[in-house]
Amino acid sequence: MDTILSIVGVSKTYASGHRALEPVDLDIARGEIFALLGPNGAGKTTLISIICGIVTPSTGTVTVLGHDAQKDFRSARRAIGLVPQELSVDMFETVLATVKFSRRLFGKGPNDAHIEQVLRDLSLWDKRDAKIRELSGGMKRRVLIAKALSHEPEILFLDEPTAGVDVALRRDMWKLVHKLRAAGTTIILTTHYIEEAEEMADRVGVIDKGRIILVERKAALMKKLGKRRMLIALQAPMTAVPADLAAWNLALEDEGATLLYTFDSENEDIPGLLAKLGTLGIGYRDLETHKSSLEDIFVDLVEQKDAA
Amino acid sequence: MSTHAATKAPAVNFHGIWAIYRFEMARALRTLWQSLVTPVITTSLYFVVFGGAIGSKISTVGGVGYGSFIVPGLIMLSLLTQSISNASIGIYFPKFTGTVYELLSAPVSAMEMVIGYVGAAATKSIVLGLIILATASLFVPLSIVHPVAMLAFLVLTSITFSLLGFIIGVWANGFEQLNFIPALLITPLTFLGGAFYSIDMLPQPWRTVSLFNPVVYLVSGFRWAFFDKGDVSVGLSLGVTALFLVVCLAVISWIFKTGWRMKN
Ligand SMILES: Nc1ncnc2c1ncn2[C@@H]1O[C@H](COP(=O)(O)OP(=O)(O)OP(=O)(O)O)[C@@H](O)[C@H]1O
Ligand SMILES: [Mg+2]
Numbered sequence: 001m002d003t004i005l006s007i008v009g010v011s012k013t014y015a016s017g018h019r020a021l022e023p024v025d026l027d028i029a030r031g032e033i034f035a036l037l038g039p040n041g042a043g044k045t046t047l048i049s050i051i052c053g054i055v056t057p058s059t060g061t062v063t064v065l066g067h068d069a070q071k072d073f074r075s076a077r078r079a080i081g082l083v084p085q086e087l088s089v090d091m092f093e094t095v096l097a098t099v100k101f102s103r104r105l106f107g108k109g110p111n112d113a114h115i116e117q118v119l120r121d122l123s124l125w126d127k128r129d130a131k132i133r134e135l136s137g138g139m140k141r142r143v144l145i146a147k148a149l150s151h152e153p154e155i156l157f158l159d160e161p162t163a164g165v166d167v168a169l170r171r172d173m174w175k176l177v178h179k180l181r182a183a184g185t186t187i188i189l190t191t192h193y194i195e196e197a198e199e200m201a202d203r204v205g206v207i208d209k210g211r212i213i214l215v216e217r218k219a220a221l222m223k224k225l226g227k228r229r230m231l232i233a234l235q236a237p238m239t240a241v242p243a244d245l246a247a248w249n250l251a252l253e254d255e256g257a258t259l260l261y262t263f264d265s266e267n268e269d270i271p272g273l274l275a276k277l278g279t280l281g282i283g284y285r286d287l288e289t290h291k292s293s294l295e296d297i298f299v300d301l302v303e304q305k306d307a308a
Numbered sequence: 309m310s311t312h313a314a315t316k317a318p319a320v321n322f323h324g325i326w327a328i329y330r331f332e333m334a335r336a337l338r339t340l341w342q343s344l345v346t347p348v349i350t351t352s353l354y355f356v357v358f359g360g361a362i363g364s365k366i367s368t369v370g371g372v373g374y375g376s377f378i379v380p381g382l383i384m385l386s387l388l389t390q391s392i393s394n395a396s397i398g399i400y401f402p403k404f405t406g407t408v409y410e411l412l413s414a415p416v417s418a419m420e421m422v423i424g425y426v427g428a429a430a431t432k433s434i435v436l437g438l439i440i441l442a443t444a445s446l447f448v449p450l451s452i453v454h455p456v457a458m459l460a461f462l463v464l465t466s467i468t469f470s471l472l473g474f475i476i477g478v479w480a481n482g483f484e485q486l487n488f489i490p491a492l493l494i495t496p497l498t499f500l501g502g503a504f505y506s507i508d509m510l511p512q513p514w515r516t517v518s519l520f521n522p523v524v525y526l527v528s529g530f531r532w533a534f535f536d537k538g539d540v541s542v543g544l545s546l547g548v549t550a551l552f553l554v555v556c557l558a559v560i561s562w563i564f565k566t567g568w569r570m571k572n
Pocket of ligand 2: 045
């Protein structure tokens, strides 16, 4: 693995005495999209803030492109762009001015062509002379992304990029992420949503209560975690699952009144199952599908961990 | 570990310093009108009240007309309060709005940040001082005996008190705290520091007590540059100002070494 970012033994206890992060070891490969998945308060922002130099770690070291993030912070930080979780922007600045400011702050001379490209990619070019306080929340988030991309970072951190964002912007964001990845940018994002990790990431790390519970390639993780269930309310209860339906992972519930189909994204075959029910003349009143929630997944993971 | 030869960053981030400096100057330019008109009006008022009303009772101080005599003190008063408020708001505001995340994550050292913020605040103070000087010259006859020394004191004081303002801005956890030190300490010390009188005019023990007020030395040195005479020797004035500068620098390097109130 061509490691672009290496985290060794990084932990954090805040001044309040709160232990936000247990010692974390993590390597990020050049060019990958890594999703950090975890519930509120898991320590995602804390970990990102430590890597970016906003929070001082209690223990451990971060190495960016071979540079120690504390001792050689200049070389480390100028390779990094950060889109924070909070909408922190200079209300009185114009879009263009604040993005140009960011580029300079990160040690780069002006490059109007690049700035224009970034603003166009984010549909901000028409708004370039608008004061930021005149923009909507979603637009402000785009401005934060533009600022983070202004200095052409090799590593981009997106801390909950789609929180409070509508479907259109979410799509744009995903498109942008794929475009950046194609250009070789390494991306680390945090999210609460498993679908988001599924849509964007190559690898997923699951974090809970300051601990990284597991790190896996997305495909493997989705197989493990992306379990879904479909409840089929039958018109007439049955005593056993018919042998003709053995190809689907089925079970009976509610004293035979409900057929439970469990599947994941790999082996999903709802149309096949419904067609088969039709040919067998099995009638149903209602269908309901469920995804395992993040909470279910954490419970599962923690149980697996304890069992191991 | 990785094998790619990542380039090392240059030792000084000049672009970063320039970005901060320009950002801070732009903040003042947005309110250019206020920045210019306020000191002109205030200065004029001082001349009407002090120069006119009191000046008619006290005609000269040490051979200098009272109206002219108060000019250095008047400039000092504005320099001190404006340097502190400019620099403290400059660094406090990003903390307040959360935009400080960008400064902290940027390849900008603590000293570069100080140079950007304090440089801009001091620049504004120096311009302000010159505006007040120009306004004053409309009211009273002014000749500056040691113009180079005058500029040196102007610059040195602006930088020193901008540093102090920066410290206050880093320390402050609310807007009240931002105003606390200027209102409670700086303004009284300036009024009691001989801005509008010579401490020789005070009865004992107040004259001796005044010597513990650092502002006395600033005003005195500045006044010496104008009229070739001050309450204390110019060397002592310069020494105290320089000492104050060094203390502020020491406090700032300590703040950044400990990350005090800037980082969690
Ligand atoms: N400055 C701070 N001082 C004390 N505790 C803090 C501070 N910042 C965060 N914490 C605590 O550390 C823990 C981890 O917070 P963090 O913001 O890293 O979580 P997160 O995974 O980003 O959560 P979310 O999904 O809600 O953004 C939380 O319990 C939080 O209350
Ligand atoms: Mg967070």
